[in-house]
Structures are given as structure tokens and as C-alpha cells.
Amino acid sequence: MRAGLLLGLLLTVVFAGAALISLLWVPYDIEALDIANKIKAPSGAHPLGTDHFGRDILSMIMVGARTSIAVALVAVGIGMGLGVPLGLAAAAHRGSLLDEIIMRGNDLVFAFPSLLIAIMITAVFGPSALNAIIAIGIFNIPVFARLVRGAALSLWTRDFVLAARVAGKGAVRISWEHILPNLTNLLIVQGTIQFSLGILAEAGLSYVGLGAQPPIPSWGRMLADSQTMISFAPHMALFPGLAILLTVLGLNLLGDGLRDRLDPRLRRQAR
Amino acid sequence: MLRYLVRKLVSLALSLLVASAVIFVSLEVVPGDPAAYMLGLNAQEDTLAALREELGLNKGPVARYFSWLTGMASGDFGTSYTYRTPVADMISDRLWISMPLALYALTLSVLIAFPAGIWAASQRGKPADLAVMGVTQLGVAIPNFWFAMLMVLIFAINLRWFSAGGFAGWDNGLLAGLKSLTLPAIALALPQASILTRVMRSALLDTLGEDYIRTARAKGLSRGQALRRHALRNAMIPVLTIIGLQFSFLMAGAIIIENVFFLPGLGQLVFKAISARDLIVVESVVMLLVFAVIVVNFAVDIAYAWVDPRLRGR
Numbered sequence: 001m002r003a004g005l006l007l008g009l010l011l012t013v014v015f016a017g018a019a020l021i022s023l024l025w026v027p028y029d030i031e032a033l034d035i036a037n038k039i040k041a042p043s044g045a046h047p048l049g050t051d052h053f054g055r056d057i058l059s060m061i062m063v064g065a066r067t068s069i070a071v072a073l074v075a076v077g078i079g080m081g082l083g084v085p086l087g088l089a090a091a092a093h094r095g096s097l098l099d100e101i102i103m104r105g106n107d108l109v110f111a112f113p114s115l116l117i118a119i120m121i122t123a124v125f126g127p128s129a130l131n132a133i134i135a136i137g138i139f140n141i142p143v144f145a146r147l148v149r150g151a152a153l154s155l156w157t158r159d160f161v162l163a164a165r166v167a168g169k170g171a172v173r174i175s176w177e178h179i180l181p182n183l184t185n186l187l188i189v190q191g192t193i194q195f196s197l198g199i200l201a202e203a204g205l206s207y208v209g210l211g212a213q214p215p216i217p218s219w220g221r222m223l224a225d226s227q228t229m230i231s232f233a234p235h236m237a238l239f240p241g242l243a244i245l246l247t248v249l250g251l252n253l254l255g256d257g258l259r260d261r262l263d264p265r266l267r268r269q270a271r
Numbered sequence: 272m273l274r275y276l277v278r279k280l281v282s283l284a285l286s287l288l289v290a291s292a293v294i295f296v297s298l299e300v301v302p303g304d305p306a307a308y309m310l311g312l313n314a315q316e317d318t319l320a321a322l323r324e325e326l327g328l329n330k331g332p333v334a335r336y337f338s339w340l341t342g343m344a345s346g347d348f349g350t351s352y353t354y355r356t357p358v359a360d361m362i363s364d365r366l367w368i369s370m371p372l373a374l375y376a377l378t379l380s381v382l383i384a385f386p387a388g389i390w391a392a393s394q395r396g397k398p399a400d401l402a403v404m405g406v407t408q409l410g411v412a413i414p415n416f417w418f419a420m421l422m423v424l425i426f427a428i429n430l431r432w433f434s435a436g437g438f439a440g441w442d443n444g445l446l447a448g449l450k451s452l453t454l455p456a457i458a459l460a461l462p463q464a465s466i467l468t469r470v471m472r473s474a475l476l477d478t479l480g481e482d483y484i485r486t487a488r489a490k491g492l493s494r495g496q497a498l499r500r501h502a503l504r505n506a507m508i509p510v511l512t513i514i515g516l517q518f519s520f521l522m523a524g525a526i527i528i529e530n531v532f533f534l535p536g537l538g539q540l541v542f543k544a545i546s547a548r549d550l551i552v553v554e555s556v557v558m559l560l561v562f563a564v565i566v567v568n569f570a571v572d573i574a575y576a577w578v579d580p581r582l583r584g585r
Contacts, residue, residue: 107286111564113519123545200414
């Protein structure tokens with residue numbers, strides 16, 4: 001679906017753009033409290049209204065986008081950085097003890113949802129955005145390891161790999177020079193999906209207080225703050241939630257669209 | 272089947288052992304001296320010594336790990352430092368909220384996803400299919416705790432059909448208890464139902480290409496009949512796998528959703544324990560949830576080896 005890809009791209013660009021612009025300019029300073037203007041419904045001066053400290057919600061969402069994107073992006077980086085080499089190694093030594101250890105380790109990490117990892121880290125080190133990054137990052141490792149192992153196994157049976165082996169290349173060189181380049185598309189698509197899952201997970205973690213701490217704005221934190229005021233200030237809950245929904249939707253559509261474009265063979269599964 | 276079962280049981284035991292070791296090391300070895308950590312900076316030396324004695328910290332970590340394991344095996348999770356009550360009792364009280372919530376959500380998710388997935392598959396490419404796919408796309412992207420807040424706003428605050436939070440208690444009858452879990456369960460089920468609908472649909476479409484479907488059509492069944500009578504069974508394997516995987520998300524999700532509705536479940540217990548630095552409680556809750564996830568996935572493995580004998584050899 002072309003329309004889906006375009007919509008996904010548009011939403012992603014809007015939120016990435018909002019995060020980038022917030023580095024240079026936001027409509028209102030989010031650290032300046034303006035109690036006289038607290039809990040104002042959307043108006044010309046504040047298009048999305050103000051919160052219980054009189055802060056402009058649009059500005060908060062723009063800066064919050066930075067937190068979400070940074071956490072999710074680094075978590076994808078951790079997942080790929082560790083998961084891809086593990087998956088490549090497991091595939092290169094299929095059936096060996098190493099493969100077995102990597103795969104069992106994967107299963108083990110799968111038993112720890114990122115929320116539980118975050119709970120354990122927070123119980124020992126206290127809450128922070130870094131905890132959220134580590135927790136989501138750890139959860140991403142087996143996702144990439146499994147994906148890469150599966151795809152690499154089928155590549156290892158191909159003729160060009162056989163040719164490379166005959167030429168005397170070792171497992172590491174073959175993985176790096178022949179297997180990995182053929183996995184790029186797959187990694188881009190999965191990376192987009194994990195990125196969107198990371199944004200959802202970060203929102204959940206900061207909502208329960210395990211993620212970014214005040215004064216760093218984050219979408220989940222804004223929702224937690226709005227919860228007790230939802231009956232008389234629904235706009236405080238509405239807009240940060242919409243921001244999460246639209247960003248995640250955009251990334252999912254982008255991921256699906258990219259999968260269709262980059263790998264027509266996968267279209268069957270994309271249905 | 273017996274050999275398969277034994278092999279799976281051994282790997283189950285190993286997984287549980289390694290998982291418990293990871294949890295133990297993270298929460299009891301990494302903090303250094305758990306007693307000093309739990310009491311904070313201003314602790315008196317004699318209080319510290321007493322807590323160390325109480326927690327059995329005078330023994331080495333390996334001995335402590337094994338006494339923790341054997342304790343749990345006999346239902347003794349230790350004593351909460353902040354509440355001065357056995358952790359096992361605190362957990363079992365709260366489990367009666369979190370567990371029914373997760374199961375309620377799982378039931379809803381299956382009840383929504385099966386008909387929706389089957390319908391979408393039978394209407395493939397038509398407007399109904401596109402509509403179902405569009406809704407599930409939204410369902411996957413929506414943060415469930417935000418959806419829960421919106422439901423509170425609409426159904427509890429504006430329409431007053433439900434209470435905005437809290438738990439009526441099972442003592443007031445099954446219905447009262449279920450009613451207070453209904454909004455949380457819907458919120459929890461929404462993303463899972465969306466995922467399951469998509470899996471159901473694509474699993475069905477995959478089986479529709481098989482020869483036995485063509486045979487069924489050739490003997491005069493309509494597309495819908497062939498789908499319901501023949502394709503559905505064979506689509507169950509991927510669907511079962513996903514249901515098993517979803518269980519861990521439901522348990523974790525329940526902890527977050529409980530927060531929205533002020534339900535006194537495991538989530539509330541664990542967050543209070545974190546702020547009180549009650550490591551024993553955190554450790555037990557995490558272990559319990561990981562245990563549940565590992566055992567459920569073991570059960571799913573067994574279930575589909577039983578459904579599909581071809582998988583036993585793997």
C-alpha cells in the first residue's frame with residue numbers, strides 16, 4: 001500500500017522534525033512556570049493548552065519527542081549492535097555449542113519483558129531515562145539475534161557463500177562481507193518496527209515512573225501527571241497520547257511500506 | 272512424545288534455574304550489601320547487623336541463593352522488610368487481582384481476534400477486510416494505558432457505567448469483581464487482540480493455498496465453509512504460539528494498567544516496594560512473573576507438539 005508508506009513517512013517526518021526544531025526553538029520555555037495560566041484549554045496563544053504548571057503543552061510535546069526518539073533510537077542501536085553479531089555467529093556455527101548457548105540465552109531474555117528488566121534496574125540504581133534505554137535495548141537483542149540467525153542460515157546455503165568458502169575466506173569474513181550486506185533491508189524494516197515498539201515501551205515506563213525523571217519532559221510522564229486531572233482537564237491527557245499514537249502508527253506504516261518496497265518476496269507475509 | 276516431553280522438561284528446569292540466578296545476582300549481589308542499601312545512608316550499625324542477620328546475609332551468596340530457591344519451592348518467599356509480613360502472603364493477595372485481570376484480557380483478546388481474523392480472511396481484499404486491518408493498525412499503535420485513561424473519562428466519569436478505579440473485592444460476588452476488572456481488561460486486551468487478529472488472518476490466508484482446501488472447494492464447499500472447517504485447525508499453530516508469547520506482555524501490561532485504575536495488584540506492590548527499597552519483595556514478584564512466562568511458553572510448546580506430531584522431532 002503506497003498510501004500507507006506515504007502517510008507513515010509524513011507522520012515520522014513531522015515528529016522527527018518537531019524533535020529537531022525543539023533543539024533550536026519552542027513556542028514557550030518549558031522550564032518557566034506560569035501558574036496564572038495553568039490548565040488552560042487550547043486557545044490561540046496555546047494551541048494545545050497548558051498543564052497544571054502553566055507550561056505550554058505543544059512545547060512539552062516537542063521536547064518530549066526528543067526523549068522518546070532518543071531512548072528508542074539508542075535502544076534499537078543496542079539491540080542491533082549486540083543482536084546482529086550474535087545472530088551471525090550462531091548462523092555461521094549452526095548446531096554448535098555456541099549456537100545452542102546463543103539461542104538458549106535468547107529464550108532466557110525473552111522471558112524478561114522490558115518492564116521487568118526496568119523494574120530490576122530501577123530497584124537497584126533508581127529511576128532514569130538511561131534505565132529505560134538499557135531495559136528496552138536488552139529486550140531488543142534477542143529480536144535481532146533471532147531474525148539475523150534465521151535469515152543468515154538460508155544465505156549460508158547459497159552459491160556465492162560456497163564460492164567464498166572455496167576461495168578460503170573464514171566464517172567471520174563471509175559473515176561480514178557476504179551475509180550482512182544481504183540483510184540490510186531486513187534490518188531496516190525490523191529496526192523501524194523495534195523503534196516504534198521502543199517509543200511505546202518508553203511511554204509505558206515513564207508513565208509508571210521508571211523512565212525519564214522530571215524536569216526532563218516525556219510523553220508518558222505527561223500522561224501520568226494528567227491522570228488525576230482528567231475530569232476537568234482532558235486536553236492534558238489527550239494530546240500527549242495522540243502524539244504517541246501518531247508516532248507509533250507512522251513508524252508502523254513506514255515499516256510495513258518499506259518491507260513491501262524493499263523485499264517483494266516478503267509481500268506474502270505482509271498481507 | 273515421551274522423549275520430547277523429557278527434553279522439554281529438562282530445558283524448562285534449566286531456564287528456571289538460570290533465570291532465578293540472573294534475578295538473584297541483579298538484586299542481591301549487584302547492590303553490594305542489600306541491608307545497607309535497604310536501610311539507606313543513615314542506618315545505625317546495630318540495625319544493619321540485625322537486618323543482615325535476619326536476611327541471612329552473613330552466609331555467602333551461593334548458600335543464600337540455594338536457600339532462596341529451596342525456600343520458594345516450599346512457598347516461603349522470605350519476609351518483607353517494610354511490611355514485616357511474609358512476602359508469599361502479600362503476593363497471593365495481589366495475585367488474585369493481577370492474574371484474573373491477565374486471564375480476562377486474554378479471553379477478551381481471543382474472543383475479539385478469532386471472529387475478526389476469520390471474517391477479514393474470508394473477505395480478503397474487500398472493504399470489510401480493509402476496515403478490520405485499519406482498526407488493528409490503530410490498535411497496535413495505541414498506548415494501552417492512554418486508552419484506559421480515555422475509557423475512564425468516557426465510561427466512568429461521563430457515563431458513570433463503571434467506577435473510575437479501585438477493586439470491589441471478590442467477597443462482594445464474582446460479578447462485582449469482574450465489573451471492576453472490565454475496563455482494565457478491555458484496555459489490556461486491545462493491542463493484543465489487534466496483533467492476534469492480524470496473525471489469525473494471515474495464518475488462515477496461508478493455509479488457503481493448500482491442496483486440501485482446493486479439494487474441499489472441489490467437493491462443493493463454499494470458500495467460507497472450507498475456511499471454517501479445514502483451514503482454521505491448521506492455522507491454530509501460529510495462533511497458539513502468539514497467544515503464549517502474549518501472556519508475558521499481558522502480565523507486564525497488567526502491572527501498568529493497574530496503575531491507571533488504582534487496582535491493588537502486583538503492580539502496586541512492586542512499585543511501592545521499589546520506592547521503599549524492599550528488594551525481597553521486588554525479587555519475589557519479578558521471579559514469579561518470569562516463572563509464569565517460562566511455564567506458559569513450555570505449556571505452549573507441549574500443546575503444539577501434541578496438536579502437530581511433526582514438531583516433536585525438532
